[in-house]
Amino acid sequence: MTRSRLVRARVRAGRLSRPSWIVLAVAVAMLGSVLAINGVVTAQSDRDLRGVAGSGAFDRVPAEVRDGGSVVDTTRETARTLTYPERTMALTFDDGPDPRWTPAILEVLRRHQVPGTFFVLGSMASQHPQLLRDIRATGSEIGLHSFTHPDLTEVSAQRLEQELTQTQLAVAAATGEISYLVRPPYSSQTSALDNDQFEVVREMGARGFVTALTDVDSRDWERKGVDSIVAASIPQNGAGGALLLHDAGGDRAQTIAALDRLIPLLKAEGYRFTTVSQAVGLPPANQPASAWDRAAGGVLLVAVLGATHVVGFMELCLLLVGILVILRLLIMLVVAWRHARRARAAAADEPGPRVTEPVTVVVPAYNEKECIEATVRSLAASDHPVEIIVVDDGSTDGTADIVEGLRIPGVRLIRQPNGGKPSALNAGIRAASHDLIVMLDGDTVFEPGTVRRLVQPFARPGVGAVAGNAKVANRTSLVARWQHIEYVIGFNLDRRVYDVWRCMATVPGAIGAFRRRALLEVGGVSDDTLAEDTDLTMALCRAGWRVVYEERARAWTEAPATLGQLWRQRYRWSYGTMQSMWKHRAAVVQRGPSGRFGRVGLLTIAVFQVVLPLLAPLVDIFLLYGLFFLDPVVTAVAWLGVLAIQLVGAAFAFRLEREKLGVLWLLPLQQLVYRQLMYAVLIQSIATALTGIRLKWQKLRRVGEFGGVPVAGLGAPPAEPVTEGSHR
Structure with a gap:
């Protein structure tokens, strides 16, 4: 393998190449030097103190x-x-x-x-x-x-x-x-x-x-x-x-x-x-x-003034972070609470299912032998009539054979050469028998009432897609628990806000429902980006379709269990989201539904999912800086204040989701470890995007851990023989 191919392979694998690590290390060292220089020249000290104790002896003083x-x-x-x-x-x-x-x-x-x-x-x-x-x-x-x-x-x-x-x-x-x-x-x-x-x-x-x-x-x-x-x-x-x-x-x-x-x-x-x-x-x-003193002094002044200006700019950015954090909390408290009240009112007034027509459920699967049985059985246990289509996208681990062996009525299997998730989804859409299509990943399970609740918003003609409530199933590891916190206070809470503002940016691949006409209108699922779910949702919003969030429709997905797997997943998500934003950037200046989505949805994503996470490391950088060079008590209080704001938002989100608050004791540790990983992922994604490197899909290893998930049908014995043949 040539060196250039090796570099590309490393990038595709989601790892920084050695030159990238060197550049990152140099950048960190330079930032550390700038902060150290500025800290030394601006360190707070009480220069008016008197009576500094000496030795108390005077015998050697003439x-x-x-x-x-x-x-x-x-x-x-x-x-x-x-x-x-x-x-x-x-x-x-x-x-x-x-x-x-x-x-x-x-x-x-x-x-x-x-x-x-x-x-x-x-x-x-x-x-x-x-x-x-x-x-x-x-x-x-x-x-x-x-x-x-x-x-x-x-x-x-x-x-x-x-x-x-x-x-x-x-x-x-x-x-x-x-x-x-x-x-x-x-x-x-x-x-x-x-x-x-x-x-x-x-x-x-x-x-x-x-x-x-x-x-x-x-x-x-x-x-x-x-x-x-x-x-x-x-x-x-x-x-x-x-x-x-x-x-x-x-x-x-x-x-x-x-x-x-x-x-x-x-x-x-x-x-x-x-x-x-x-x-x-x-x-x-x-x-x-001397000339030497003037020259050396000039270097010193340049270093100090440069450090002072850099840190001054960073302080302005830190102020912006504080404003955005408080603004996000206010938005959550007002807009998300409004959504929750509206959803509860709608549920209380709902006389019964308004959408009763059968639904096609499409499951793209690539090497999902650990999870596919649980996924299919959970769908078969739905209390809403469903047609289940599993599209095996060239699996090499026997995923398709497992589906065939289940012998569950209403389950159709389509085998195709590996073409990627968008290709598998489009194959399922073409084979669907019904107008309403639900999509979920092969590592996700549904509750019995999930499909029924997910499709109810389609009673309104203008609704083109519905985002469901994705939950982390495997909450046994520390990394998975951190993701559970993130799902509750991040993804799902944001969807409440986007629903009220009518600018939903992502119907998650783990749980989403679509109107076939809307899918065909935007050309199906595109493979232009690595975040095909975000790309598709943005296209639907720009086409004038309403995309809503149904919090009661819950799906349980297996989250990455290790930091390495998490890095690869979030690297793809982050990079794919930026690809989607760039692809739909014209919406910012357009009129009509497309323009509304661009000026509200895209700008909101840019501010709260790109700018804020990109600047958020300043909170931790200035924590260390303040402990060394400023008043450590004031610094610690300020950092704890930011943490308190996040705890308030987290408790609010957990209350809306009816989740137990006990796991929130991990939030401070999440800020010190997990959040740093997310910073690095975003920075690498931006660097990758700027260099023009195109990533490939990265498959995560699954273990099929759904213990304790409230899903019927798991482990049930096979039913009657399959009534429809497998499609090859």
């Missing part, structure tokens, strides 16, 4: 440092401190730049014609590089305050290097300059330096940085009012020094108002305002950056 000035130079072998002259003040601002507060502070400084020194966070600087340029344009200088605001006494030497280097690169990319001034987060005055903190100062000095601590703390981070900030900001006895303020990290309106009052007040007392470096006689803190 006395001349503890008792010296607030600027500590450890770039040389012997540490030295620098002191501000009297009545010389440096206004210093930590934690910025902030797009709201930094410009406002710069305006105050500009109005009073004083400079400041801004100790910036690399995470903020990389998001708002223009603000750094604005700072320099006012004559203020820039220092470093780490990248992510950690307590530097608790990080490794490598992390310390990264915090300083990345911040330096952000400054270099934004301004073309670097800075040698640094202020560690959570630092205060030199007198408070303990052994651990002084060791950080020494390590930063070894890297060429001068540490600029504070002399006066405005305590603006306490937000006790403008008067309190002004009072705390006035030095004692005309002393000079560095005043600690903030231009980010929270609401800084009080800081701005206090600054506007403080500067004139201190000027009136003879104070002059300058930058840190100029005040203590150091060279300008900001020096030209």
Whole structure:
């Protein structure tokens, strides 16, 4: 087998080829990197906390440092401190730049014609590089305050290097300059330096940085009012020094108002305002950056800004998901409840069967030896007159022989070479003796009253097809139980809504009834798509036929029992649905019944069965993102809120279907495992559709598990001999 044939074979088998897995892995890695970058630069932290505990020991801190000035130079072998002259003040601002507060502070400084020194966070600087340029344009200088605001006494030497280097690169990319001034987060005055903190100062000095601590703390981070900030900001006895303020990290309106009052007040007392470096006689803190620093910083800014925009777009999509989830719940509560009330009223007023004419039941079968006997016997036990036609589509497992051996009256067998399910259905339609035709899969069983209930809506002349209520029969495995939940709160609940809106998109292959004239009008069952039931239903709606949902007509189908089988089934369904939507896309712009179906039905499917499932993974992505980078409590509450909405919808759906609620304890686990599989299926289906690959039908392995299903006739002894010969 050639490589190209091998790739096609893998795709047809419902598995991603190795190149596809590589592309998927790269995409996941890129998304993870984007989220990690954005998480690091935007992580929520309380940057106003004070009193971070150190070692409590001071014996390794030189006395001349503890008792010296607030600027500590450890770039040389012997540490030295620098002191501000009297009545010389440096206004210093930590934690910025902030797009709201930094410009406002710069305006105050500009109005009073004083400079400041801004100790910036690399995470903020990389998001708002223009603000750094604005700072320099006012004559203020820039220092470093780490990248992510950690307590530097608790990080490794490598992390310390990264915090300083990345911040330096952000400054270099934004301004073309670097800075040698640094202020560690959570630092205060030199007198408070303990052994651990002084060791950080020494390590930063070894890297060429001068540490600029504070002399006066405005305590603006306490937000006790403008008067309190002004009072705390006035030095004692005309002393000079560095005043600690903030231009980010929270609401800084009080800081701005206090600054506007403080500067004139201190000027009136003879104070002059300058930058840190100029005040203590150091060279300008900001020096030209090398070409390498500017280039590396540019890469950093591109990565950060790109990640910020991507995550911002994802947050908008997450908001859309929330809106759609709530909208879907409201639709279910209002429209589906309306359908249920209408159905109950109709059942209560119904005097008896209104449609009594015989019905032809067509069963396409391909290698259904495990289920076909149960299927045929359940049909033969119907309380409505039926003609049963089993179309064996080239089975190789003896399915046809099993049907012949049943010797049940009214059962006809048609053998044909394998041509696919549409071909088998069309063969059954051609051989049908009656105007009403019921179709079901060979792995499905009916209750005795199913056919009778299914055909009653045909009493209305405009009804062309009826969708029945498909139930999962084999609810023993975890995967099957998850599908049971999905059938109840997804497929069947949606059909109630589509019935009220008159835009039914799918009469399920497991249970559906059709008027022969309607089938002939649309050309029978098409093989243009892998979702022949959806394609046929859409064609009927566009032709003006009414398609309704009969909840009382129940069919029990064997759902895939393993994740692998489920993947193959849903891959085909998802891909086939998109094929059908594309085939009937012209209905969106047409008039009449076709246009109504297109603008209501197709758009509803696109929103709730394509867009919403495609965006829904963002709920889980942001759960992980929030637990690592945001407030984990708020994140968990938000995720649980979404789950609560789904639980409400699920309980409502189960109540309408008269199903036991006990299985809903699996719903949270379904959100974490089963739903992820459905995401992957949809993504692969879209990728397959975009590449133009045409899938083939994929046969699932059956075991014939119908234990506990309320169906008569199963296991009954053979009746009288077959009255009609088999058709070959």
